[in-house]
Amino acid sequence: MDDAKIVELYWSRSEQAIAETESKYGKYCRTISNNILADTSDAEECVNDTYLKAWNSMPTHRPSRLAPYLGKLTRWLSLNRLRDNDCLKRGNGELPLVLDELAETLDSGFDTEKELEIKELNREIRRLLDDLKKEERDVFLGRYWYMASIAEIAEKSGYTESKVKTMLHRTRRKLLKQLQEEGLC
Amino acid sequence: MLNSEKTILAMNDIDDNYLESAGEMLGYKAEDVTSQPNKKRLITFALAAVLILGLSAAAYAIYRAAMYMRIPEEGTTEYHVLYNADPSALPEMLHVNFDRTKIVLRFDVPADGYFPVMRANDLPGAEENWEKTSFYSMLYVAQRFGLPWEMKQRKPDEVNIDPKQEPDELLKEAGMDAETADNWFTGYEYRDRDRDIAGDNMDIIRIELYGGYKLHGQEVILGAFSPDGAEVKIVQQSTLGEYQMVEVQMLQASGAIDNHIFLFHPEKYYLLHICGNNAFYDFSVLERIGQNTEVVETGLRADSYEEKVNFILADLAAG
Numbered sequence: 001m002d003d004a005k006i007v008e009l010y011w012s013r014s015e016q017a018i019a020e021t022e023s024k025y026g027k028y029c030r031t032i033s034n035n036i037l038a039d040t041s042d043a044e045e046c047v048n049d050t051y052l053k054a055w056n057s058m059p060t061h062r063p064s065r066l067a068p069y070l071g072k073l074t075r076w077l078s079l080n081r082l083r084d085n086d087c088l089k090r091g092n093g094e095l096p097l098v099l100d101e102l103a104e105t106l107d108s109g110f111d112t113e114k115e116l117e118i119k120e121l122n123r124e125i126r127r128l129l130d131d132l133k134k135e136e137r138d139v140f141l142g143r144y145w146y147m148a149s150i151a152e153i154a155e156k157s158g159y160t161e162s163k164v165k166t167m168l169h170r171t172r173r174k175l176l177k178q179l180q181e182e183g184l185c
Numbered sequence: 186m187l188n189s190e191k192t193i194l195a196m197n198d199i200d201d202n203y204l205e206s207a208g209e210m211l212g213y214k215a216e217d218v219t220s221q222p223n224k225k226r227l228i229t230f231a232l233a234a235v236l237i238l239g240l241s242a243a244a245y246a247i248y249r250a251a252m253y254m255r256i257p258e259e260g261t262t263e264y265h266v267l268y269n270a271d272p273s274a275l276p277e278m279l280h281v282n283f284d285r286t287k288i289v290l291r292f293d294v295p296a297d298g299y300f301p302v303m304r305a306n307d308l309p310g311a312e313e314n315w316e317k318t319s320f321y322s323m324l325y326v327a328q329r330f331g332l333p334w335e336m337k338q339r340k341p342d343e344v345n346i347d348p349k350q351e352p353d354e355l356l357k358e359a360g361m362d363a364e365t366a367d368n369w370f371t372g373y374e375y376r377d378r379d380r381d382i383a384g385d386n387m388d389i390i391r392i393e394l395y396g397g398y399k400l401h402g403q404e405v406i407l408g409a410f411s412p413d414g415a416e417v418k419i420v421q422q423s424t425l426g427e428y429q430m431v432e433v434q435m436l437q438a439s440g441a442i443d444n445h446i447f448l449f450h451p452e453k454y455y456l457l458h459i460c461g462n463n464a465f466y467d468f469s470v471l472e473r474i475g476q477n478t479e480v481v482e483t484g485l486r487a488d489s490y491e492e493k494v495n496f497i498l499a500d501l502a503a504g
Contacts, residue, residue, distance in 0.1 A: 098193065099189045121192055
């Protein structure tokens with residue numbers, strides 16, 4: 001069923017909306033959540049929470065594409081679950097490794113006086129992504145949005161792991177430079 | 186919070202095209218499903234929904250129901266809308282320890298009722314960062330969402346609501362123009378733009394108004410539908426201005442805390458339910474919102490009817 005029809009099911013408060021969402025996006029959402037939580041039952045709960053949030057949000061939302069809409073909800077819920085338990089830097093998934101990579105670039109010389117607002121960061125990240133080549137952007141998001149492992153990104157992209165790491169390192173440096181130019185870091 | 190952690194959070198809200206491109210590279214995509222899955226899955230979740238059960242009046246976000254969905258092997262989907270009078274039956278269907286989380290609030294209200302609407306005049310940061318998603322007047326709500334809207338005309342001068350009417354006509358018939366209706370709601374949902382950017386584009390503050398007739402003969406049952414259970418406790422019962430106030434705290438299995446207040450007007454027989462949705466707010470903030478929420482009657486009377494819904498579930502959580 002195409003996304004517009006599924007969204008229409010939500011808007012008409014049809015119970016079939018959830019079934020169709022699960023059929024089409026259940027695996028996608030579970031993959032995102034599991035990459036973060038590395039726990040299938042926790043991931044399952046987050047996906048269930050995603051459906052609840054989707055139900056609560058439509059109406060009034062009317063997303064044109066459900067994959068990114070649901071993906072963002074799932075990602076946020078999964079991260080929140082770790083935040084609630086103060087476990088952002090712990091856990092078994094890729095997240096601790098991802099944070100270490102980002103910390104290496106963004107947290108060295110971390111200045112508590114210049115606290116970045118998440119909104120500002122979001123703006124700069126968006127700007128960065130606009131300036132990247134598609135390949136660089138895919139790899140960057142594959143790692144830091146989807147939390148896929150370096151090995152998986154290498155396998156799926158066709159690059160070597162070494163190249164993936166180099167691409168990520170360069171993009172992180174670009175982000176740092178951009179933040180510094182904006183006086184944000 | 187370190188920049189690295191903020192970056193992970195700040196990345197949540199990015200261009201959908203970029204997300205899809207990266208997802209495609211990874212092979213993360215929608216399932217190409219042309220038929221219902223043929224494996225048996227148990228999917229337990231809780232929804233906030235309008236129950237369209239032949240009620241004589243319905244408005245979005247007035248009722249909440251818990252649904253249990255199972256996709257059996259034959260590929261059909263069953264939904265059970267729970268409206269049992271006996272909440273103790275719920276655990277069997279939802280696999281939650283409902284007994285542990287149930288608190289029932291009872292308010293004495295007459296059988297007859299009216300349609301009240303409200304205006305919340307004090308919401309945190311409303312003038313700056315909040316985007317309002319709200320539903321004004323039950324009449325427009327019903328029309329907008331195509332709800333079966335039936336209201337028997339008992340007397341010649343009483344309003345007869347035709348669901349085919351245009352919203353403006355409905356409002357006019359209710360003595361309310363669109364501009365006025367914009368200020369009056371049966372429910373509010375507010376989103377925080379910062380949280381939108383962070384990807385949590387859900388309402389933060391939820392305010393609901395239950396007209397007196399909705400409460401007649403019903404109980405407000407507080408439950409947290411968490412598979413691991415949750416603790417629900419009444420923190421305080423007191424008064425707030427003209428209201429009887431009950432403050433309830435729910436401690437979810439994840440450790441997250443939800444605060445709720447219920448403000449019942451003992452003379453006008455309506456109930457306000459104010460809470461942070463997936464967000465923590467002090468009781469003082471919720472109380473302030475309640476104190477600055479104006480509720481008026483629309484002048485429309487409701488029939489007293491036999492409800493098929495025997496209780497209002499005041500909170501749901503799926504995990």
